[in-house]
Amino acid sequence: xxxxxxxxxxxxxxxxxxxxxxxxxxxxxxxxxxxxxxxxxxxxxxxxxxxxxxxxxxxxxxxxxxxxxxxxxxxxxxxxxxxxxxxxxxxxxxxxxxxxxxxxxxxxxxxxxxxxxxxxxxxxxxxxxxxxxxxxxxxxxxxxxxxxxxxxxxxxxxxxxxxxxxxxxxxxxxxxxxxxxxxxxxxxxxxxxxxxxxxxxxxxxxxxxxxxxxxxxxxxxxxxxxxxxxxxxxxxxxxxxxxxxxxxxxxxxxxxxxxxxxxxxxxxxxxxxxxxxxxxxxxxxxxxxxxxxxxxxxxxxxxxxxxxxxxxxxxxxxxxx
Amino acid sequence: xxxxxxxxxxxxxxxxxxxxxxxxxxxxxxxxxxxxxxxxxxxxxxxxxxxxxxxxxxxxxxxxxxxxxxxxxxxxxxxxxxxxxxxxxxxxxxxxxxxxxxxxxxxxxxxxxxxxxxxxxxxxxxxxxxxxxxxxxxxxxxxxxxxxxxxxxxxxxxxxxxxxxxxxxxxxxxxxxxxxxxxxxxxxxxxxxxxxxxxxxxxxxxxxxxxxxxxxxxxxxxxxxxxxxxxxxxxxxxxxxxxxxxxxxxxxxxxxxxxxxxxxxxxxxxxxxxxxxxxxxxxxxxxxxxxxxxxxxxxxxxxxxxxxxxxxxxxxxxxxx
Numbered sequence: 001x002x003x004x005x006x007x008x009x010x011x012x013x014x015x016x017x018x019x020x021x022x023x024x025x026x027x028x029x030x031x032x033x034x035x036x037x038x039x040x041x042x043x044x045x046x047x048x049x050x051x052x053x054x055x056x057x058x059x060x061x062x063x064x065x066x067x068x069x070x071x072x073x074x075x076x077x078x079x080x081x082x083x084x085x086x087x088x089x090x091x092x093x094x095x096x097x098x099x100x101x102x103x104x105x106x107x108x109x110x111x112x113x114x115x116x117x118x119x120x121x122x123x124x125x126x127x128x129x130x131x132x133x134x135x136x137x138x139x140x141x142x143x144x145x146x147x148x149x150x151x152x153x154x155x156x157x158x159x160x161x162x163x164x165x166x167x168x169x170x171x172x173x174x175x176x177x178x179x180x181x182x183x184x185x186x187x188x189x190x191x192x193x194x195x196x197x198x199x200x201x202x203x204x205x206x207x208x209x210x211x212x213x214x215x216x217x218x219x220x221x222x223x224x225x226x227x228x229x230x231x232x233x234x235x236x237x238x239x240x241x242x243x244x245x246x247x248x249x250x251x252x253x254x255x256x257x258x259x260x261x262x263x264x265x266x267x268x269x270x271x272x273x274x275x276x277x278x279x280x281x282x283x284x285x286x287x288x289x290x291x292x293x294x295x296x297x298x299x300x301x302x303x304x305x306x307x308x309x310x311x312x313x314x315x316x317x318x319x320x321x
Numbered sequence: 322x323x324x325x326x327x328x329x330x331x332x333x334x335x336x337x338x339x340x341x342x343x344x345x346x347x348x349x350x351x352x353x354x355x356x357x358x359x360x361x362x363x364x365x366x367x368x369x370x371x372x373x374x375x376x377x378x379x380x381x382x383x384x385x386x387x388x389x390x391x392x393x394x395x396x397x398x399x400x401x402x403x404x405x406x407x408x409x410x411x412x413x414x415x416x417x418x419x420x421x422x423x424x425x426x427x428x429x430x431x432x433x434x435x436x437x438x439x440x441x442x443x444x445x446x447x448x449x450x451x452x453x454x455x456x457x458x459x460x461x462x463x464x465x466x467x468x469x470x471x472x473x474x475x476x477x478x479x480x481x482x483x484x485x486x487x488x489x490x491x492x493x494x495x496x497x498x499x500x501x502x503x504x505x506x507x508x509x510x511x512x513x514x515x516x517x518x519x520x521x522x523x524x525x526x527x528x529x530x531x532x533x534x535x536x537x538x539x540x541x542x543x544x545x546x547x548x549x550x551x552x553x554x555x556x557x558x559x560x561x562x563x564x565x566x567x568x569x570x571x572x573x574x575x576x577x578x579x580x581x582x583x584x585x586x587x588x589x590x591x592x593x594x595x596x597x598x599x600x601x602x603x604x605x606x607x608x609x610x611x612x613x614x615x616x617x618x619x620x621x622x623x624x625x626x627x628x629x630x631x632x633x634x635x636x637x638x639x640x641x642x
Binding site: 074083084130131132146148149151153154155156157158159160161162163165166167168169170178180248251252253255256257258259260286287288289290291294 | 395404405451452453467469470472474475476477478479480481482483484486487488489490491499501569572573574576577578579580581607608609610611612615
């Protein structure tokens with residue numbers, strides 16, 4: 001019989017989310033558990049197995065399940081391993097896909113969360129029918145998944161698509177995690193936006209801002225967003241600055257793979273035109289004429305709360321039988 | 322019968338080179354003609370047809386020819402057209418592939434010269450057996466061809482792989498052709514190296530250099546290369562500067578597609594370690610730890626005089642039957 005369902009598992013530093021998904025991206029049932037409460041990955045998997053078994057039973061049993069897709073930090077598509085993930089307690093190399101295959105008896109594929117997000121857009125979202133596009137996730141960090149010729153680009157080792165770590169300002173702002181100077185993630189993430197606001201508050205004393213009523217510790221991307229929505233001049237400048245840097249970076253990505261669309265996902269996109277106007281302007285300004293006014297800038301069509309499970313589940317549909 | 326030969330045609334701004342090539346990359350016979358002496362592309366094609374017919378006859382006749390591959394500026398793989406090539410006399414859109422198919426009666430494929438170079442390395446050269454690599458051509462300009470998952474990345478419109486036009490120094494040196502500020506080509510091309518030397522001669526009066534014995538007009542990439550080979554301090558600094566910028570750019574390319582190798586081709590590579598040492602150093606310094614000491618930096622294995630014909634001919638082997 002044809003198996004009509006897949007399982008998607010998204011392993012994050014804090015939560016692990018999982019669900020049973022159909023071809024159209026309907027999540028039939030889902031659940032979550034804490035990731036880092038388990039020092040031993042086998043205890044984590046036992047617990048996950050219990051939770052998922054209940055859901056799968058609800059969905060008609062294992063015979064309906066084609067396979068399992070997993071999105072995980074530092075997830076390697078080729079090996080099925082999580083490799084040296086800095087935000088997880090399981091150190092070194094964890095053969096997660098094969099452990100899950102043993103537990104559930106169905107094919108299991110794994111990649112990082114941004115690659116999974118790109119497949120989610122391809123199968124269920126804004127990129128349906130496209131063969132060439134890039135997804136950029138703008139959250140705590142900046143992730144990316146690149147599809148070219150209809151396939152996700154994994155690179156020779158499974159680690160392609162780390163666009164957040166491209167250097168966009170040589171010798172620029174240090175990245176708090178990697179130490180690299182001037183990477184995209186140091187500017188276009190929630191952390192980056194906060195750093196820009198603190199910088200502007202210190203260096204632009206003449207720009208009025210309600211952010212000055214907050215202590216340094218209170219400044220975060222949410223507070224800045226709310227200020228910008230009220231027309232706060234300094235918060236607006238922060239979005240313009242962030243949008244310029246992101247737009248310049250996107251221009252370089254366009255020159256690489258000439259995508260039909262770039263799909264943006266995550267917290268920063270909530271600012272709408274405030275960020276998208278400078279992004280579009282500086283992207284267009286920096287591409288060659290042959291690319292101008294061709295690349296669609298889209299927002300993700302997946303509900304943010306569902307996107308992680310959907311992305312992971314999309315991997316299982318893409319599996320070769 | 323199995324057709325054992327293909328035709329490669331490389332259309333450049335000055336010369337058009339063509340040859341008959343076997344599976345192993347042996348050029349059985351070849352020739353050349355001037356490109357821009359023909360105002361009408363049909364006159365150009367008549368002449369090309371005459372030349373090639375003689376060569377094909379020598380190689381056993383049309384029945385041995387599987388197809389024709391063409392490398393051309395602004396060559397679009399999907400349409401087979403040359404589109405608005407600034408260096409050619411034929412303006413607008415020229416349906417070159419279909420015109421050649423009509424003349425010769427065999428399938429004809431066209432792409433730009435840097436993409437053709439990448440296929441040349443894949444079929445006959447340093448990238449044999451690789452599925453993920455990038456070729457960077459460092460000549461008068463900087464071109465690139467990107468292979469991922471074993472396929473050339475053409476992008477949604479056929480124009481992917483314009484890495485020479487990536488912005489590497491925001492608001493940096495203007496590109497003489499495009500006007501863009503700080504593109505890789507403005508630094509890492511023959512023209513860019515010359516510009517750097519002239520800049521250093523003006524701004525570093527204390528650095529001794531035999532280049533100071535030349536007039537401005539005499540300074541070019543060849544003179545700078547010869548000075549550097551003699552240990553000239555200023556010329557050496559020019560290569561270090563160029564290598565740093567190129568290495569930083571390559572780091573970003575690695576973060577994009579995680580290639581097994583980057584293959585460098587063209588004039589600048591003649592400087593050997595003088596440029597490759599800083600390239601390697603700054604590439605490694607700017608990639609994430611997961612990419613460090615993994616990416617091979619290779620020189621092209623194709624003889625420079627043969628590479629254009631071989632690259633174009635490789636397209637014809639890659640054609641789907």
